[in-house]
Amino acid sequence: MLSESSIAQFSYTKMLIFFVVLVACSAKSVTAAASTPEEAVGSPPVLDARSAAYTSLSVQRYLRSTSDKISNSEERAGWADFQAGLMSNLQKGWTEIQSSRTAMMKWLRVKRWDIAFTSSNLHKKEPMTLFEDPEFFKFVSIVESxxxxxxxxxxxxxxxxxxxHYKPDELVEIAVGMNSKNKDLAKTILGLQVKSWIGKKTEQDVFxxxxxSEIKDGRGQAFSQFVSFVSKSAKSEQNPxxxxxxxxxxxxxxxxxxxLEEAMIANPESVAEQLLNKQLxxxxxxxxxxxxxxxxxLGLNKKNKADSKLFTSGQxxxxxxxxYLFEGNDDAKVLSVLEKYFKEMVPxxxxxxxxxxAPGQELMKKLQEIQFGNWKNAKRGDKDVRGILTEVTDDENLIERVLDEYADFKVSRRYLLSA
Incomplete structure (x- = not known):
């Protein structure tokens, strides 16, 4: 085995031989050039004659410095243009190198995640089974970390x-199927997919x-994204x-x-609530x-009309x-409608x-006060009220709560002023 010193000595010897050969070749070339006879090159008169024959050719000279005695601004400008062009080309080349470097780094960043994804053969999984594979969520966890x-x-x-690796409809299946732990990530992924369709696909395509076309469990997120797509596509309209x-x-x-209700639950920041109000x-x-x-x-006919928690639901x-819209925002008329349909269940x-x-606390309070006022005018005492409520519910806690609220109303400023 060669030692480091012997390797260094060998390299030095090679360099020395190369240098000697190079000097010898250079000397030979110079000697050969010096020994060329004048006749082969041409005498001064011959050269002058040749120069005179080509006076029509344009000649551009570049001065070495602005301190030259010859005051030819065009020649100086030519040199300046040459320098500017050279610098421009150098800058352009450097920019292209930087751009290529940036593109390469971006490609490598994407490619490393693709390699991590394919190394576990996840790209061969069916979209409906991908989100059930532990390896997929391991990949997601690495990204999250x-x-x-x-x-x-x-x-x-x-x-x-x-x-x-997946077609758009398959990617939708993956995003919709991701578990609740990754719902925010799934929503954002689905949003990126839908955003890529704007200006490229029609509403029917995205639909x-x-x-x-069919109501499916978990489609609230997909519908929310469809709403977003239509909304962004309609931005140019006067009333989107x-x-x-x-x-x-x-x-x-x-x-x-x-x-709309499912979409609002899946994506609260969507325009679903505005559309709900528009629907009403x-x-x-x-x-x-x-x-x-x-x-x-609203699907409320499927509920028990005797359900005291009717107004705790979104519907x-x-x-x-x-x-309220039907009755012109008249509280008394609204209460009459409620009593018509629900009778003693209203309180x-x-x-x-x-x-x-529940939402709409102020509305509930106003309606309740109107009803308590009606009871007061009808001279109904606690015993009368209890008897009415007992006929429709056996929830003693709820009955006591209504009686307490009625008692508070009877000592309130509004009750005393109406007495």
Whole structure:
């Protein structure tokens, strides 16, 4: 085995031999050039004659410095242009190198995640089974650990990997099927997919890709993204919300309410709530519908009408809003409608809604005070009220709560002023 010193000595010897040969060749070339006879090159008169024959050719000279005695601004400008062009080309080349480097680094960052994904053969999994594979969630966990707490960056890593191996409709299946632990990541991935369709696909295309032709469990997120797609596609319209509502209503009809409610639960920051209010306004303008029809459209006819928690649900609150629209926001008329349909259950419903902290607390309180005022005018005491409530419920706690609220009302300023 060669030692380090012998290797160094051998290299030095080779370099020395190479240098000697190089000097010898150079000397030979110089000697040969020096020994060339003048006749082979041409005498001065001959050279002058040749120069005179080519006076029509343009000649451009570059001065070495601006201190030259020759004052030829064009020649100086030519040199400056040459320098500027050279620097421009150098800068352009450097920019291209930097751009290529950036593109290469970006490609490598994406490729390393793709390698991690394919190393476990996840790209060969069916989309419906991928989110059931522990290896897939191991891959997701690795991404999350690299970008802790940053859902957007996590999605921008996972989405390109999935998109490179699965068709759009398959990617939708994966995002919808991801478990609740990764619901935020799934929502963002699905959002990136839908965003990529804007300007490229029609509403019908996206509708089909999201498989919204049938109501399925867990489709609230997909429907929410469809709403987002239509909303963003309609931004150029004068009234995008109206356009969005028309598209959705035409597509889903009376099913729209249920989908909007599910979408609002899946994605609270969506425009679903605005569309729900728009839906109620449209219903209230329809002369062929009354409060009980809308009660059915909201799916409330499937509930027990004796359910004291009716107004603790989203459907119940929206139905109450719709009644207000029908009755011109008249509290007394609204209470009359409630008593017409629910009779003695109304005080229990209002009390339960206030206890549960349901939305619309101010509405519940106003309606309750009107009802207590009616009881007071009818000179109903606690015993009378208890008798009425006992006929419709055996929930003693709820009865006591209503009686306590009635007692508070009777000592309130409003009650005393009306006495």
């Amino acid at each position: 690299n970008y802790p707490g940053n859902i957007d960056k996590q999605a921008k890593v996972v989405y390109p990997v999935l998109a490179s 089909n890709l999201l498989e919204l 919300d109206d356009t969005l509502y028309e598209v959705l209503n035409k597509r889903f009809g009376n099913r729209l309410w249920g989908l 306004q449209e219903w209230s303008k329809n002369p062929q519908l009354d409060e009980i029809d809308i009660f059915g459209l 119940g609150i929206y139905w109450l809003k719709c009644v 229990l419903m209002l009390s339960a809604a206030r206890k549960e902290g």
